[in-house]
Amino acid sequence: xxxxxxHFPNESDLIDGCIRGDRKAQAELYQRFAPRMFGVCLRYAxxxxxxxxxxxxxxxxxxxxxxxYRGEGSFEGWVRRIxxxxxxxxxxxxxxxxxxxxxxxxTIEGKYLTALDHMAEKDIVQLVQGLPPGYRTxxxxxxxxxxxxxxxxxxxxxxxxxxxxxLSRAKQILQELxxxxxxKRKVR
Amino acid sequence: xxxxxKERLHNWTPEPPPGGWERLSxxxxxxxxxxxxxxxxDFAAPPPPAVWDEIAKELNGEQASPPVIQMYPRKRWxxxxxxxxxxLFAVYFLPPLFRSGGQTTAPASTPVVQQGMPTxxxxxxxxxxxxxxxxxxxxxxxxxxxxxxxANVPLPPKxxxxxxxxxxxxxxxxxxxWLPENEDVPHVGNFIDRxxxxxxxxxxxxxxxxxxxxAFRCEEQPDPSGCWERLAALRRxxxxxxxxxxxxxxxxxEVVQNMGSLQ
Numbered sequence: 001x002x003x004x005x006x007h008f009p010n011e012s013d014l015i016d017g018c019i020r021g022d023r024k025a026q027a028e029l030y031q032r033f034a035p036r037m038f039g040v041c042l043r044y045a046x047x048x049x050x051x052x053x054x055x056x057x058x059x060x061x062x063x064x065x066x067x068x069y070r071g072e073g074s075f076e077g078w079v080r081r082i083x084x085x086x087x088x089x090x091x092x093x094x095x096x097x098x099x100x101x102x103x104x105x106x107t108i109e110g111k112y113l114t115a116l117d118h119m120a121e122k123d124i125v126q127l128v129q130g131l132p133p134g135y136r137t138x139x140x141x142x143x144x145x146x147x148x149x150x151x152x153x154x155x156x157x158x159x160x161x162x163x164x165x166x167l168s169r170a171k172q173i174l175q176e177l178x179x180x181x182x183x184k185r186k187v188r
Numbered sequence: 189x190x191x192x193x194k195e196r197l198h199n200w201t202p203e204p205p206p207g208g209w210e211r212l213s214x215x216x217x218x219x220x221x222x223x224x225x226x227x228x229x230d231f232a233a234p235p236p237p238a239v240w241d242e243i244a245k246e247l248n249g250e251q252a253s254p255p256v257i258q259m260y261p262r263k264r265w266x267x268x269x270x271x272x273x274x275x276l277f278a279v280y281f282l283p284p285l286f287r288s289g290g291q292t293t294a295p296a297s298t299p300v301v302q303q304g305m306p307t308x309x310x311x312x313x314x315x316x317x318x319x320x321x322x323x324x325x326x327x328x329x330x331x332x333x334x335x336x337x338x339a340n341v342p343l344p345p346k347x348x349x350x351x352x353x354x355x356x357x358x359x360x361x362x363x364x365x366w367l368p369e370n371e372d373v374p375h376v377g378n379f380i381d382r383x384x385x386x387x388x389x390x391x392x393x394x395x396x397x398x399x400x401x402x403a404f405r406c407e408e409q410p411d412p413s414g415c416w417e418r419l420a421a422l423r424r425x426x427x428x429x430x431x432x433x434x435x436x437x438x439x440x441x442e443v444v445q446n447m448g449s450l451q
Contacts (some may be wrong), residue, residue: 026247030240039231052239058279116224121231124224142229 005164011075019066019111026063033076034059037083042125043140046085046133058086084145091137115178127177142167 007024009012017025045051061082069078094124116124128136139155142148149163156163
């Protein structure tokens, strides 16, 4: 990758440069945001390869849609939304969510789920990647991004109930995965 | 004064009581985002370098150079077959192309305009002649009469008189056959000094280089019929597709020499 120095200390200059198609500006924007956005992609993807695809797709969208950024809200927030939407599109292409019967959202964090607080980010992401795509997407949107079930239902074109049941199931599975993780470490 | 204390009250920022947030957060356990959620939100990882290369490649898009297409097939037999096919194409298809390019079909009633000369309307059945390398100003062929070739080659002074005598009559008769009855035949003698008119006994004209012209002054030769035959044979040879590519002076010389009768 070509080395992009700090040629654009001002964010608006950087954005303008990217809109003009200045490759240095684009490289600098990529360098600034790629690590965090790759983190977003890793959370939504099942593996690194899929995350890399999302990262590439997301940045291409960012560069192509930059002229529509009106400066409302933080630029990083705008970029992140594009990446979350990209992840959702990926998910839509692969899966169709079905409502789960007999499960309701649990509001109280389970014993094992709180153990996540003491784990390294990389390990948590690895466990999240172990969730089935639908659960993983709803979990990320609700727990990490902070969207409501209504918003998630609109984004994924599902019912609010389905979003809730998916989240509940995601937490159950995640608890099991955390439990396995802890037990593995005890054995070592 | 009133404004002053209002402003001071508005801008007053006393220190909050210690432990205020802790008490508040305890009161709002349900709304507090789990710590791991924040960790995940802030999670960052360095992407592989290849990703930027791919993005840059995509961004280049239209500017990117087109893919290189291999011009020659890798397999030997395919190369040989390609060359053979090219040669076959050249042998069978190119000569007709040259022929059609080298011949001109006179449109119906093409006016033949010469500098300082009367206009002659060529009949509809006038056919094709090879292009003259001496830039003919008018060429026409009659199916019924001997062909007439007009070229802008001035006659050599020493040959002027006999040639004029030999060709004027024939040229006049050809022109008369072309023209409507009520039109006067232009006086051929007016331009015979400036242009060579060569009648041929066949229904097509033959284009002769200037230097060969004297050899085919058939009227002056002891056996004019043999001369006409040689001219006809020459015309046929020149009209043959394989000779078209060499229709320049040297090519015509070669044709004539191959005939073996030009002495």
